[in-house]
Amino acid sequence: MDMQALTVPARLDQLVEMRRYVQAVGKQAGLPEDATYKLALAVDELATNIVLHGYQEHGLSGDIILSAVTEDEAMSIIMEDRGAAFDPATRPMPSAEELNKPLEERRIGGLGIFLALNSVDDFSYQRLGEVNRNTLTMKRGKA
């Protein structure tokens, strides 16, 4: 059974609501705690990006809609927003060299999308008209 979708205003103070939603659907799907945490982290990072760069940076406001799909092998969270078009997978990932640098030499940003995409088993992005759709998938029975 798929859980009801969650619609929240695209604001940082709604991040906790989105994590609670992922925790609830992860629990319902029997996803291990570690995998649920990773999925919640991925949603949190992408949602932060959508709020700051998809909406606020462009002077826009709107919603983020989360829905969950549970299948035999996997469960997915689908995130939809109407902010500026952005495919997280096109963002260059930090290199091993960058990740090994001392903090004094590190860039302040750039880790959120890396953490998001690194946390899930599968990721896809679609632009459907005015909608960004990010699909984050975890295999079931796998941490």
Place this chain on the structure above:
Amino acid sequence: MAFNTILEMDGSDAKITLSGELDASVAEQFKTTVEEAATHKPRNLVLFLNNLEFMASAGLRVLVFAKQKMGQEVSMYVVGAHGPVLNTLQVSGFHQAVHLQNSYP
């Protein structure tokens, strides 16, 4: 659990205890605490993460900020990170950049 920070000066150590969930909506609170710690010119910045339940990249950014603000001569210790929070520090390479330990004397 709501995010909270407690700053305590102990000689030349600035000790910050973090608890709850650290995401982008509360990272500024952590940053402000680091800035306050910096005004005391500590030799060591010691962060206790035992009760930190969640940490997003916004938390990592404050760690980078802290190091860049306080400079090379200040040693940074991250104490008691565990589970997925520890995993995030490791995946991001921060375990090599700070003193990661289970306890602090």
